[in-house]
Amino acid sequence: MDVRLQISMVFHLDKCIGCHTCSVACKNVWTDRKGAEYMWWNNVETKPGTGYPTKWEDQEKYKGGWERKNGQPELKMGGRVLRVLNVFHNPYMPKLDDYYEPWTYKYEDLLNAPEGADQPTARPISMVTGQHIDIEAGPNWDDDLGGSPVYAANDPNFSALTEEQQAELFEIERLVFFYLPRICNHCLNAGCVAACPSGAIYKRGEDGIVLINQEVCRGWRMCVTACPYKKTFYNWSTGKSEKCILCFPRLETGQAPACFHSCVGRIRYLGGLLYDADKMLDAMNAQDYNLVEAQRDLILDPFDPEVREGALRNGIDDATLEAVRRSPVYKYVKEWKLALPLHPEFRTLPMLFYVPPLLPVMANTDAGTYDTANDELFAPIEKARLPMQYLAKLFSGGNVGEVSYALKKQYAVRLFKRLETVGDMDAATVKQALHEVGMTEGEAEAIYRLTSLPTMDERFVIPPSHREEAMQMLGDDFLLDRGEAGLGLRDRPARGA
Amino acid sequence: MYDNLFFIIVPYAVTIMAIVVTAQRYFKKPFTYSSLSSQFLESGELFYGSVSWHIGILAVFYGHLIGLLFPRQVLWLNGVPARLYLLESSGLLFGLLSLAGLVNLIIRRHTSARIRAVTSKMDIVVLLLLLTQVALGVYVAIFYRWGSSWYATSLVPYLRSLFLLQPDLATLAPLPLAIKLHVMNAWLLIAVFPFSRLVHMLVVPIPYLWRPYQVVIWNWNRRKIRGVAARPKPRPVATALPLSDELKPTNRPVTTR
Ligand code: HEM
Numbered sequence: 001m002d003v004r005l006q007i008s009m010v011f012h013l014d015k016c017i018g019c020h021t022c023s024v025a026c027k028n029v030w031t032d033r034k035g036a037e038y039m040w041w042n043n044v045e046t047k048p049g050t051g052y053p054t055k056w057e058d059q060e061k062y063k064g065g066w067e068r069k070n071g072q073p074e075l076k077m078g079g080r081v082l083r084v085l086n087v088f089h090n091p092y093m094p095k096l097d098d099y100y101e102p103w104t105y106k107y108e109d110l111l112n113a114p115e116g117a118d119q120p121t122a123r124p125i126s127m128v129t130g131q132h133i134d135i136e137a138g139p140n141w142d143d144d145l146g147g148s149p150v151y152a153a154n155d156p157n158f159s160a161l162t163e164e165q166q167a168e169l170f171e172i173e174r175l176v177f178f179y180l181p182r183i184c185n186h187c188l189n190a191g192c193v194a195a196c197p198s199g200a201i202y203k204r205g206e207d208g209i210v211l212i213n214q215e216v217c218r219g220w221r222m223c224v225t226a227c228p229y230k231k232t233f234y235n236w237s238t239g240k241s242e243k244c245i246l247c248f249p250r251l252e253t254g255q256a257p258a259c260f261h262s263c264v265g266r267i268r269y270l271g272g273l274l275y276d277a278d279k280m281l282d283a284m285n286a287q288d289y290n291l292v293e294a295q296r297d298l299i300l301d302p303f304d305p306e307v308r309e310g311a312l313r314n315g316i317d318d319a320t321l322e323a324v325r326r327s328p329v330y331k332y333v334k335e336w337k338l339a340l341p342l343h344p345e346f347r348t349l350p351m352l353f354y355v356p357p358l359l360p361v362m363a364n365t366d367a368g369t370y371d372t373a374n375d376e377l378f379a380p381i382e383k384a385r386l387p388m389q390y391l392a393k394l395f396s397g398g399n400v401g402e403v404s405y406a407l408k409k410q411y412a413v414r415l416f417k418r419l420e421t422v423g424d425m426d427a428a429t430v431k432q433a434l435h436e437v438g439m440t441e442g443e444a445e446a447i448y449r450l451t452s453l454p455t456m457d458e459r460f461v462i463p464p465s466h467r468e469e470a471m472q473m474l475g476d477d478f479l480l481d482r483g484e485a486g487l488g489l490r491d492r493p494a495r496g497a
Numbered sequence: 498m499y500d501n502l503f504f505i506i507v508p509y510a511v512t513i514m515a516i517v518v519t520a521q522r523y524f525k526k527p528f529t530y531s532s533l534s535s536q537f538l539e540s541g542e543l544f545y546g547s548v549s550w551h552i553g554i555l556a557v558f559y560g561h562l563i564g565l566l567f568p569r570q571v572l573w574l575n576g577v578p579a580r581l582y583l584l585e586s587s588g589l590l591f592g593l594l595s596l597a598g599l600v601n602l603i604i605r606r607h608t609s610a611r612i613r614a615v616t617s618k619m620d621i622v623v624l625l626l627l628l629t630q631v632a633l634g635v636y637v638a639i640f641y642r643w644g645s646s647w648y649a650t651s652l653v654p655y656l657r658s659l660f661l662l663q664p665d666l667a668t669l670a671p672l673p674l675a676i677k678l679h680v681m682n683a684w685l686l687i688a689v690f691p692f693s694r695l696v697h698m699l700v701v702p703i704p705y706l707w708r709p710y711q712v713v714i715w716n717w718n719r720r721k722i723r724g725v726a727a728r729p730k731p732r733p734v735a736t737a738l739p740l741s742d743e744l745k746p747t748n749r750p751v752t753t754r
Pocket residue numbers: 087088089219220532533534535536543547551554555558602603606623624627695697698701
């Protein structure tokens with residue numbers, strides 16, 4: 001057993017209101033710079049939809065992530081020799097237009113325009129070239145356009161649905177969408193790390209955060225292709241790649257990352273997980289339908305004395321263990337099996353998990369009247385407008401059992417609380433619902449509390465990073481070493497000549 | 498007189514400068530080492546330009562290097578006409594390939610507005626110097642044939658004499674102007690080398706070929722500081738993706754600097 005700590009995340013999609021506050025918080029803190037204008041380390045997309053960059057989930061196009069070749073995981077973009085040869089021109093590199101061309105407006109024209117019959121306008125200009133552009137795409141270009149034949153219809157995940165199911169989704173009565181906020185997953189088997197020819201990308205041993213050393217990155221841009229989530233970005237101005245740093249300077253001082261902290265819907269949870277690095281190969285080699293289970297198997301029980309011993313042996317102290325025991329992520333992912341990884345079939349072992357959303361149900365259109373009321377108070381998930389196969393394609397490598405279990409469990413919690421607070425439910429029905437997912441009343445109550453009423457300290461249980469000990473040991477070199485982590489630069493990040 | 502300046506003084510001056518500045522830049526300003534790829538902004542033209550340029554120039558570059566290091570062997574090789582023709586024609590072919598690629602790259606820099614936005618003055622200097630160099634090289638290859646042989650007897654002795662700190666222009670002096678210009682321009686390229694994007698050729702990621710895929714770095718050694726006994730040596734790695742995670746008895750991140 002090789003016990004390691006990973007700072008992990010849960011996003012509760014049923015609570016996401018799609019307000020993009022997270023994206024803006026991140027943009028203001030990290031990517032409001034030349035060359036990074038187009039980057040959204042945190043973005044929120046509408047599903048069904050094409051996302052950002054457009055159709056990023058289509059790995060036939062982008063070649064991200066891993067696939068099993070002869071029983072071994074290998075990067076989909078090819079082996080290492082090919083990667084070194086491809087530095088001169090990376091055939092699978094996403095281009096600026098796959099994201100969008102960042103723009104601003106020529107505001108000074110509003111003041112400087114000569115007097116005339118027409119109102120002066122501020123025309124859009126490209127933030128790359130400074131020339132006028134016609135805006136044809138932007139971040140969240142397909143925001144809220146579930147059901148759109150242009151955007152939603154091109155969602156790569158529809159491959160999991162039959163023609164009929166797809167057609168139904170575009171009937172006006174069935175229109176449905178939900179939001180999918182995305183950041184870097186800080187994967188255990190990160191594609192970006194594996195693909196970096198310079199070895200500039202690494203996982204921090206202490207907390208599992210994946211960072212790009214800006215001083216070692218040489219702009220070979222293989223990470224951009226290898227990350228199946230397209231969460232490494234090429235800065236066209238500095239000639240270096242960048243990515244989400246999980247706000248490590250905030251985490252090290254006990255604060256939640258900016259996107260977590262600012263989240264209006266309070267959908268975001270963060271906490272530590274202990275995992276067994278010795279079992280990683282099994283997890284990344286599992287069959288598609290088994291991937292979620294295999295990944296859950298990696299996660300160790302922090303209450304287990306043997307795990308504690310292994311943790312101590314690896315220098316993980318009791319204060320950290322205590323934090324992991326209180327980790328909301330551990331509860332959602334391992335204990336309750338409510339939160340699932342996004343596209344586990346990319347095999348990077350992503351450590352950001354999603355509680356799948358309870359979707360709106362079908363309305364009745366009897367006798368020409370459109371009636372959203374239902375016989376039952378909460379319609380069962382089988383009547384959800386979006387087929388389960390779609391969610392399974394997103395969150396469980398096609399294993400419908402995993403998503404429907406997570407949804408049924410949420411559904412049972414609803415019934416349970418309704419009975420308790422309003423009392424207009426049939427007790428036997430509730431009992432049956434709880435029984436079906438093997439949930440005790442205590443567990444239902446705990447899920448309800450952590451979902452609906454968590455305090456800040458319950459949502460973010462940040463293991464102490466003990467930089468004070470690091471400081472002691474590093475002595476004078478401390479500042480130098482910090483300079484090598486992520487974006488902690490010692491020099492002005494000026495483009496090389 | 499001018500020969501002394503251009504072929505002795507300048508070479509020593511630029512070489513020393515290149516070594517010092519390149520090293521100082523590498524250690525003090527590592528952030529500025531990058532391929533400065535512009536593929537993100539324009540990919541289609543780059544394919545033709547970059548790939549043919551690099552294949553061509555790398556072949557020609559290593560050709561020059563081998564000729565310099567093993568002149569006698571090259572002369573022996575060229576003793577048989579068929580081998581001489583093969584070597585000469587492939588040299589010319591790679592030269593033309595690099596020239597075509599370079600012209601393509603220059604046109605691309607000029608025509609694409611996005612690429613112009615990331616073009617520095619130094620990029621223009623470098624591209625024009627390279628164009629001069631490659632054009633002269635191709636010219637020499639066509640009009641002063643069997644260069645692979647006379648290189649060994651005319652230029653190699655000169656370069657060696659510089660290297661041995663006993664500069665001797667005897668073999669170089671009688672060469673035609675085009676060849677002398679080719680040599681002079683080479684020294685100019687070395688002069689701009691440390692100040693330009695050309696340094697990218699020094700950081701070619703060869704170690705990647707045997708590095709483990711996953712890289713884990715401990716910023717500090719927790720076991721050491723907490724006085725925890727080291728974990729028993731891990732079993733011999735039988736996995737396809739070993740983790741380069743062994744806690745080295747060091748307190749420094751395992752990165753290059
Ligand atoms: C030895 C291995 C080399 C590697 C791995 C390498 C790699 C690269 C890469 C990745 C680029 C960026 C292409 C892009 O825009 O995406 C580049 C550009 C360039 N390289 Fe190299 N290179 C090598 C050798 C050389 C040599 C020997 C020269 C010249 C003597 C050279 C001259 C250039 C120039 C001038 C550019 C800029 C092209 C442009 O965009 O206008 N390279 N190289």
